[in-house]
Amino acid sequence: MTEWERGDVRVPHIAMGEGGEFDTIRSLLSQWGTLAAGIGDDAAVFTPPDGEQLVFSTDTSREGVHFLAGWLTPEEVGARAAAAAFSDVAAMGARALAVLVALDVPESWREQLPRVAAGIGHVVHEADARIIGGNISRSDSFGLTLTVIGSTPAPVRRVGAREGDALWITGRLGGPGLALAQLQRGEAPGSEVRTRFARPMPRLREGSWLAAVGAHAMIDISDGLAADAAHLATASGVVCELWGDAIPRVANASVEDALASGEEYELLVATAPDMDADGFARRFGVPLTQIGVVRSVVPGETARVVLTHGDAGLVAARVDLPAGHDHFSE
C-alpha cells in the first residue's frame, strides 16, 4: 500500500480488487508514486488549509480538438493538459494543491497511458501538488479533463483592473501560435517555439507573487492576448490600452502573432504602476514587461481593448484585433 506523507498527514490508497480497470489504475499509481494520495474511494478526502479560500478549475484537452496525436509525445500530451489546467489556478494568484484526473481512453491509447501519466506527474511535481482522484472511461477519442484545486488568502480575479493601472505580461508571446501554424502546414517547429507549444509552464509561483504584491486583476493567456485582454477589460468594465510594439515576442513572431497566439499560459496582470519588474525577472528568470495601461470607459464607450503601435498611434477597436480561440465560432 502506497502512502503519502505531508507533514503528519498520511493518506493511504484504498486496496483495490481485480480487473482491467483496476490494473490500469494501478499502472497509473505506479507511475505517480508518492505524487498520488488516497486513491480508490468513492470520493477524495481533502482537508482545506485554515483561513484560505479555495479555487477550482476544470479543463479538457482532447485529441483532434486541442492537439493531433502526431504533434506531441504522450508525455507532452499529459504535461500540456496539466499545464493548461494548473494555469487557471496560477491566474487566480493561488497555489495548486491537488488535482483530479478524468481520462477518456480509446483502445488505441491504452498502452500510452503510463507515458501520459508521467507527463501529468511532471507538472504535478513541479507544482508541489498531489493527484487525489479521477475517473477512467472508454471513449472514441483520447481526452483528459483535469480539475485543479488551489488555495490562496485572497484570489485575484478578472474583475478589479482600474484607471491608471499598468498592464504587464510574463514571458514572451507568439511561440505556440507559430508552432501550431507550422504543425498545421506539416512542418517541424524550431526548438524554442516547439517547447512553448508542447511543454508550456503554468506560472504558479509568479502568480502567487503577483497576488502577494497587490495585483488588481489577472488572467492567463489561453485564448490569445487580444482575446484575453478583452475578457479582462469586459470583466473589469475598463479599456485596456495595449502598446503593440512593447509586447515581448519570441523570435520571428510579429505583433499580430503575439496578439493572436493562444495556449501561452503566460499571465496578463493589472497592477499599480510601481511594479518591481526587475526584481520579478531576477526572482523567476522570466521577464515581466509593461505592455499597456488601463483607463476608464468614457460615456458611450464599451469596455474593450485598444491597440496602439508605439508612436504611430495606430488604434484598432477590439473587433479589429486578431480573434482568439472560440470553440463555438461559426
Place this chain on the structure above:
Amino acid sequence: MTEWERGDVRVPHIAMGEGGEFDTIRSLLSQWGTLAAGIGDDAAVFTPPDGEQLVFSTDTSREGVHFLAGWLTPEEVGARAAAAAFSDVAAMGARALAVLVALDVPESWREQLPRVAAGIGHVVHEADARIIGGNISRSDSFGLTLTVIGSTPAPVRRVGAREGDALWITGRLGGPGLALAQLQRGEAPGSEVRTRFARPMPRLREGSWLAAVGAHAMIDISDGLAADAAHLATASGVVCELWGDAIPRVANASVEDALASGEEYELLVATAPDMDADGFARRFGVPLTQIGVVRSVVPGETARVVLTHGDAGLVAARVDLPAGHDHFSE
C-alpha cells in the same frame, strides 16, 4: 449580472464578452438562474465550511459508452450524469456543495444543451448545491464530466467494515439492469425500471444520516452490488456475506439481476447491527434492508464476497458472482 445569495455571500458572475462560446455559456446560465454562481473567471472561488473535510469526485458520462442518445431525453442525460457524480459524495456521507460541469459538445448536440443543462439543474437543485464553474469543448461524441465538491465533519470510507457489522442496502435493486437489457433488445422498459435507469436519485440525505448515526463503511452501487460489495470487502480487508434472498428487488428482477445491476446509486453500508431501519424508512420514504453481515477473513482467506441463498446455504466465491461493469475488461 446575475447574483447568488447564500447567507450573506453574494457571488456575481463575471461579465463576459461576445462570441459563440460565451453565448453558449450565457444560454446555460439563463437555464440555471440562481443555481449557478460566480461563473466566468479563470477559476471558481470557494470558501470551505469551517472545521469540515471536503470530498471531491469526478465522473464522466459519454454517449455511446454510458448511454445511447435514443434511450434518454436530453434532460435525463444531464440528470443521470449529475446523479452519478453526486452519488459518490453521498457514499462518503457528505453533503453536496458545488459542482463543476465540463461539457464535450459535438455540433449535433448544440441545440440540446439547454435541455441537458436543465436536467443537471434539477439534480443540483434537489441537492441544494450550486454550479460554480466548468468548461466547454468541441468533441466527436457528447460527454459530461462533473466534478462534485462536498463536505462533512467525518467522511465514511470504503475502509472500516468490521467483524459483526450488519450490511444494509437502501432502496430496491435490479431496475437499471432490467431497463438496460430491454433497451439493448430494442424494447421499451416499463415505467418503474425506466425511471430507475433514466432518473436515478443520489442518496445524499440518506448518506449524511447514515454517517451521522455511525456508519463504519459505505459505497454506492455503480458497478453492481456484487462488484461494489467486493470493493468494500477488499478495501476493508473483510468478507462480506450477502444473503441472496434478502436483497430487495424491483418487480421481475431475480437475485442475479439485483447482484449485477449497475448504476443503481443506492448505498451499501456497514454498521453496528442495531440500526433503526424502520426509522430510516419513515424519514426518507426509502427502505433500508439488511442483506448480510461482515466477518473477518480466516487465515489463508482473501477479502471477498460470499453469497448465501437463505437456508439452502448456496455459497459462491466472489469469482462466481455476476461481474459488475469494468471499462477495461477484455
